[in-house]
Amino acid sequence: MPEVQTASRGTEARQRTGASKQDGGHWIARLIVIGAAIITIVPLIWMIFISLQKPRVIISMGWGAEFAVDNFAEIFDPRAVFGGQVINSILLVISATAITLVISALAGYSLSQLQWSNRVVVTVLSVSALLQVIPPMTLVPGLYATLTNYGLVNSLTGLILLNTVFNLPFATIMTKFYFDTIPGELRESAAIDGASEFGAFRTVMLPLAAPGIAAVAIFTAIQVWNEFLFGLVFTTGGSQAPITVGIAALIQPQEIKFGAMAAVGVVTAVPIILLAIVANRQIVAGLTGGAVKG
Amino acid sequence: MSTTARAGATSGGRDVDRPHEQRMHRRKQIHWFKYLSVLPLLIFFLVLVAFPVGQLVWMAFGRVRLVAGNFLWRPVGFDNFTEMMSDRVFGISLWNSAVFITSTVVLTLVLGVLLALATERLIRGQQLAQNVIIWPAIIAPVVISVIWLLILSPQIGLLNRILISFGINPQAWLGDNFGAMASVIVVDVWHWTPIVFLFVYTALRGLDPEVLEAASVDGASYMQRVRFVVLPLLAPAILGAAAIRIIMGVKVFDEMYLLTFGGPGTATTVISIYLRSVFFDAFEYGYGAALSVTVVLLVLLVLILVFVSRSLIRRLSRA
Known part of the structure; x- marks a missing residue:
């Protein structure tokens, strides 16, 4: 009897709405999904194709092709700013993600496990949720004044702090909910075994939350890598700017440098897509913000 | 802190006191770690959210100019908000x-x-x-x-x-x-x-x-x-x-x-x-701040409306 149940569960898991091979709707479903996949992939391939073409092919409006790496050579020329901007983006991702993780793990754990009153927990979560809802552009005037006070306009440090604070709400909420799934008795028994409160957190609870924190880490890293608004308004767009702002510099109303633009686009998008293929589960968990179990 | 616990464990004679001693010890630990663990979040929110929001509101009620890296603020009351009414x-x-x-x-x-x-x-x-x-x-x-x-x-x-x-x-x-x-x-x-x-x-x-x-x-x-x-x-x-x-x-x-x-x-x-x-083309910092405050209030208003209507619907469907 148990085997029968597992078997039926297995097939059900694949088709909850109950499709079968004889079902007439099946090929329509396949058509829709294949269509969606094509619509997703073709624009990406077109960008990669353009990035590998010589300028005269790009402006020709025909269907010719002349493969060359000129555009990549141009953007990674030592005299160009893009190399430095890629490094800025990498530093930004590493620092902002690391700080976000440390702060949100501590706060999420504290709110979930250390017997805060309900009112405190609800207040922190509400403020966090509110920060997610407000358009970042509305806070720019205030942030600009604040960063000016500390002399952090046009600096990587300023961008690291801003990216951290705007990723903290989501990271804290998600980490808190993940810690909620871990039984508090584990912490208590660690304490009885002589571990300090911090020791119980570091050696027992934190490792148990690793899958949740990994999802938060990957999601935060992607958000920081993709961030544009703060980079745009808080740097002058030169050697202090992240790569996303570097792209914007190639798109001017008077002239768009299509080849270089496509090449920077490829450099910015490909690492993320590779990540999506390898770490799909964590990304899905981050995007749906839901329960990551195991 | 684990050293104190180990010391307690090795001094065999006082074994009877151990549970009590540890409970005391844990309560003390919770005390500082509980507050310390939320402190970084609190500092970030205060410095980079609460303070900027305060600045934003303050700017919204003034005519603000940026001179040599300093904001010069002159009070104008609700002028920025009334100006908004005629802003096409x-x-x-x-x-x-x-x-x-x-x-x-x-x-x-x-x-x-x-x-x-x-x-x-x-x-x-x-x-x-x-x-x-x-x-x-x-x-x-x-x-x-x-x-x-x-x-x-x-x-x-x-x-x-x-x-x-x-x-x-x-x-x-x-x-x-x-x-x-x-x-x-x-x-x-x-x-x-x-x-x-x-x-x-x-x-x-x-x-x-x-x-x-x-x-x-x-x-x-x-x-x-x-x-x-x-x-x-x-x-x-x-x-x-x-x-x-x-x-x-x-x-x-x-x-x-x-x-x-x-x-x-x-x-x-x-x-x-x-x-x-x-903000960045017209350099109207005060007016920009007033617009921002208005947009934030609009977003909050919509949120409140959604919550109220949701609970209303729930109450009606229950009745």
Whole structure:
């Protein structure tokens, strides 16, 4: 009897709405999904194709092709700013993600496990949720004044702090909910075994939350890598700017440098897509913000 | 601190006191770690949220100039807010945001639900399909703009190449008012349908198979099952996705900034685009702050309305 149940569960898991091979709707479903996949992939391939073409092919409006790496050579020329901007983006991702993780793990754990009153927990979560809802552009005037006070306009440090604070709400909420799934008795028994409160957190609870924190880490890293608004308004767009702002510099109303633009686009998008293929589960968990179990 | 515990354990004579001693010891530990663990979050929120919000409100009631890195503030009372009433472009930007949000939310919801249902019906390749479909949602908005400029550009775009191949006149796309708004809507739908898909698809996979099985035993067709069983069960997930999409619509900036820069004219000037230009092109810091405060209050008002109407509906349906 148990085997029968597992078997039926297995097939059900694949088709909850109950499709079968004889079902007439099946090929329509396949058509829709294949269509969606094509619509997703073709624009990406077109960008990669353009990035590998010589300028005269790009402006020709025909269907010719002349493969060359000129555009990549141009953007990674030592005299160009893009190399430095890629490094800025990498530093930004590493620092902002690391700080976000440390702060949100501590706060999420504290709110979930250390017997805060309900009112405190609800207040922190509400403020966090509110920060997610407000358009970042509305806070720019205030942030600009604040960063000016500390002399952090046009600096990587300023961008690291801003990216951290705007990723903290989501990271804290998600980490808190993940810690909620871990039984508090584990912490208590660690304490009885002589571990300090911090020791119980570091050696027992934190490792148990690793899958949740990994999802938060990957999601935060992607958000920081993709961030544009703060980079745009808080740097002058030169050697202090992240790569996303570097792209914007190639798109001017008077002239768009299509080849270089496509090449920077490829450099910015490909690492993320590779990540999506390898770490799909964590990304899905981050995007749906839901329960990551195991 | 573990050294004290070990010391207690080795001094055999005082074994009786151990539990009590440790309880004391733990309570003391909780004391500082409990507060220390939320302190960094608190500091970040105070310095980089509360303080800037305070600055924002303060600026909103003044005429503010930036002189040699210092903000000079002169009080003007509610002048900035009354000025807003006669600001035609602010009204236009609110309207454009409303048009943009309504169209993109409806389109992404319909397409996302359709795609989730279709993917779930596949016999093979569900995992692969899910993996590919979510790509646009994680690519930088800036790159999304690059991708679509390469498609929509009148000079070199893919779309006009295709039109020319079929002997049709090339179009301006982003160049005229209607085309520009339609284009940014299409781009946004391409960008964010995946997130709706993912929400609904995840919920779909979490449905109780027995309910669905019962429906199919009753002889309901696929369409009937979807209409009367699946969609009602998915309603919470779809509403959740709608809420997130609306918030994203209010925030939208990156794509517009690069694809159309709010133009032609003010055809695609949404809230965030207008705020940026007031602040960084016109250097009207005080007025920009007043606009920001108004937008934040509008967002809060809408949120409160949604919450109130939701609890009203719940109470009515219970009565």
